[in-house]
Amino acid sequence: MNESIITVRDVTRTYRSARAGGAGGRFAAVDRVSLQFRRGEVTAILGPNGAGKTTLLDMVLGLNSPSSGQITVAGSTAQEAVQAGRLGALLQTGGLLPDLTVKETVSIIASLHRRHAPVDQVMEIAGLHEIAGRAVGKCSGGQQQRVKFALALLPEPEVIILDEPTAGMDPAARHEFWDRMAETAASGTTVLFATHYLEEAEQFARRTVLMHAGRVIADGPTAEVQKKAGAAHLRVSWTPSEQELEQLPAVQSYEIQGGHVTFRTDDADALARHLLTRTQAHGLSIRPASLEEAFMQLTAAQNS
């Protein structure tokens, strides 16, 4: 269980910078990243647009090569692991043929694998039996993602990589998708997925790697990473004294405007409790900080 199945060692991937007008300037889409993933671990790679998640996952899949550093999967290169059917993927891009039915799609892709799981079994795991006869082009976005999930399961991979698998799904479809994924992970498959959603990481991954601008800025149990990134804005109607302000817990910063105070806090519950029980503050509202704000805060904290 503790054996590392994926090792990313000091990996950088640079691209020519569009902003530099192609004048030779390069930037690192992934910047000196080192990570290890253990067998059976479910990890979320969390980050805003452009953080480097897809670039990193594509390198783990051998679709893209590091500019420097090394990646090994189950002791071999990514390409060898894919060829051996040890790695399965559900990628953001990559089309399905719209005129084939769901079952035809899964059967045809199965026939391309030297060894594969029974078609009925992967259809069952991905919840496709009810829509087996439907043309792929008539399936919803969420159903198409489930078809891709079934295709990723066909080689019975030890590692499965999912790049924003639930993009475009409504909350119910998202839940159903993750319930099915959890069953797969419970059987010992290592799962690595990229997401924009903190809640998705929180609900489905025990470990979260937070990326921003190509760097890993936090890595650990999801609850801890969430606490670091999960700052909130809390607003009350209140005219506080200097002394009252000083006694408040968990305040990162505040702004006073008219009869209102807006706090930025890393523990909204503790602050709300204090404000409502020990001060005259009232009319309290809490708004979670956006992921982008949380990242800016974390990066600023790192750089200071």
Ligand SMILES: Nc1ncnc2c1ncn2[C@@H]1O[C@H](COP(=O)(O)OP(=O)(O)OP(=O)(O)O)[C@@H](O)[C@H]1O
């Ligand atoms: N082939 C490429 N050529 C040039 N720049 C690229 C290329 N691929 C990615 N980039 C740039 O590298 C950075 C990281 O992109 P990447 O797609 O890995 O981010 P991401 O975290 O997956 O974002 P998203 O959540 O939007 O998918 C971005 O600035 C992107 O524009």
